[in-house]
Amino acid sequence: MGVRVVRISRENAAEAAQLIRAQASPPPDIIEAVEEIVKAVRREGDDALIRLAEQFDGVHLSRDELVSTMEEAREAYEAAPSKLILAMKRLRQRLLTFEKRLYKRLVLNIGSEGTRIEIRPAPLESVGCYAPGGSASYPSTVLMMGVPGSIAGVRRLTLATPPRKNEQDRRTVLAASYIAGFSEVLWSGGAQAIAALAYGTATVRSVKKIIGPGNRYVLEAKRVVSRDVAVDFAAGPTELLVVVDSSTPFRQAALEMAAQAEHSPDTLVGALALDSESEAGVLESLSDLLKELPHYSPASTSLRSRGFVCTADGWDAASRFIEALAPEHLLIYAETGRKRLRDIRSVGVVSYGRNASGVFLDYYAGPSHVLPTDGWASIRGGLTVLDYVKLLPTVRPSKIALRRAYREMRELILAEGLPLHLKALEEAAMF
Structure with a gap:
């Protein structure tokens, strides 16, 4: 067997x-190939994306066809089969229910001695989400990544996915991107898509963070670009x-x-x-x-x-x-x-x-099916709305709290050899 x-x-x-x-483990030839692809995209930009789409996906794209707007996605959504749209909307609703409950738990307000402390989720400015393609289309993965990003309030959500030979597959992905709340769709796959999201081209805008599952080339590309842009985790x-x-x-x-x-x-x-x-x-x-x-x-x-x-x-x-x-x-x-x-x-x-x-x-x-692989499950769980935000503490101290901090932290500050820290705290407490 x-x-x-x-x-x-x-x-x-x-x-x-x-x-x-x-x-x-990825063989050495994948590691070397990914390094070359990333360099090519940084060097040649759109030309590399067009050339690699033809080489790896068998699809010829013009520069204007690299990125689809949500207007095109809306047209695909309106023309899609009603039963497919219903299934995608039902999945979207389950994701919304789960992620919204989690999101509401992220806000923390504390009041003590007149000091106001708040920790709130601040959405990332831009996130690039990679959805695999090739032999199959995964509109479910498009929804799994777009919905939590929309809940988080990310200003620009870019979906990257391999260009499709089959027009019906292409339109299904566009319809899913519209339902999920994406801002645009980049028709590029593999390591070249990750490089474009990380560094940008004349047509493609770079993002602050890259998330999503993929093959060994995608996994390795995320590792390579993590020197310059945030990534989520190994999802191979x-x-x-x-x-x-x-x-x-x-x-x-x-x-x-x-x-x-x-x-x-x-x-x-x-x-x-x-x-x-x-x-x-x-x-x-x-x-x-x-x-x-x-x-x-x-x-x-x-x-x-x-x-x-x-x-x-x-x-x-x-x-x-x-x-x-x-x-x-x-x-x-x-x-x-x-x-x-x-x-x-x-x-x-x-x-x-x-x-x-x-x-x-x-x-x-309800929980995302974008999950850690390659042993990463030992240190973190799957994709959630948390991956699209940073937790931002804001503090408004009171005089009472400042004076208490001066009394109780004085010896610790001196032990660390930071007299100006102590001086600044004293001034704030006495002003």
């Missing part, structure tokens, strides 16, 4: 996770780990694995079995499912070349493996795992129970 089987113990859990993760090829035991609906678990593997041949998808019976069950279901898939489909290719099934000798070993792997998506069907959710921290998102579903997370739940 091609799916690897790995035995996990408490002692080798971290090492096993590292070995599985090692195959996802999809990752999924399902935790199973003998009570698991194995066909459903196998379908969830195939669904995430469907994104591209370089996804990282696996199962973690808690006993030999569940190992056999998930392997059998995967084997049956692979027989149904076209041999050279992205899902089949990914599962055969990169898929894995691990068997842990207990929950302690299983949780250590999960923490070390830090997968983007974690589905917990196993009853033991459902009872031990507090043990799990290093994942992008968790769905648990007999009805656990990654596809539900992708399209309906």
Whole structure:
């Protein structure tokens, strides 16, 4: 079948996770290629974007076709099939509900000794959002990135996505960008799009921050330009780990694995079995499912070349493996795992129970499906409205508070050897 089987113990859990993760590292030729593409865009500007669109996407663009306005997006929205528009609006509403509740929690007002302290979210001036394209269009990702940016109040939201050969795909993306609240659409993909957002061209305006998922080239380009512009986090090829035991609906678990593997041949998808019976069950279901898939489909290719099934000798070993792997998506069907959710921290998102579903997370739940990969789930969660703002404290001190600060902080200021700090505080307190 091609799916690897790995035995996990408490002692080798971290090492096993590292070995599985090692195959996802970008090869040196990608690193070198991205450096050259970024240099070309900085040097040639629009000409490089046009040339690379033809080279990589097979689409010839004029300079005027590089960027679409929201007027063009509105026309695409008005002409789109009503059922598609309804589905996108329903997703938008769920995102609005979730992100608005989070946004309201960001404002903090404190009053003490007459001092007024407020911490409020201040929107970034401009954000560039990258949505993958190529073999598929992802209007859902367009919405996942545009809606929180609109809630945050970002003045200029630029969507960058590969140019489409198919006019219907192109118009679907435009319609989604209109619903999501974008300001403009840049028809450029891969590393060249990231470079254009970071440094600008004659046609493309640079942004303050770049967010969004993509392939290895996009991931590497974000790393390269992070020297000059803010980026969100590593959001590369999809990752999924399902935790199973003998009570698991194995066909459903196998379908969830195939669904995430469907994104591209370089996804990282696996199962973690808690006993030999569940190992056999998930392997059998995967084997049956692979027989149904076209041999050279992205899902089949990914599962055969990169898929894995691990068997842990207990929950302690299983949780250590999960923490070390830090997968983007974690589905917990196993009853033991459902009872031990507090043990799990290093994942992008968790769905648990007999009805656990990654596809539900992708399209309906509410939290963004733009999630950390490549181990980044050990230090942060998925995209939210927080990624579009900075938290800005504002303070209006009272005389009472200034005098107390002078008395209580005097020795600390002197210990740090900053007499002018003390002098300034004294003057403010006594003025």
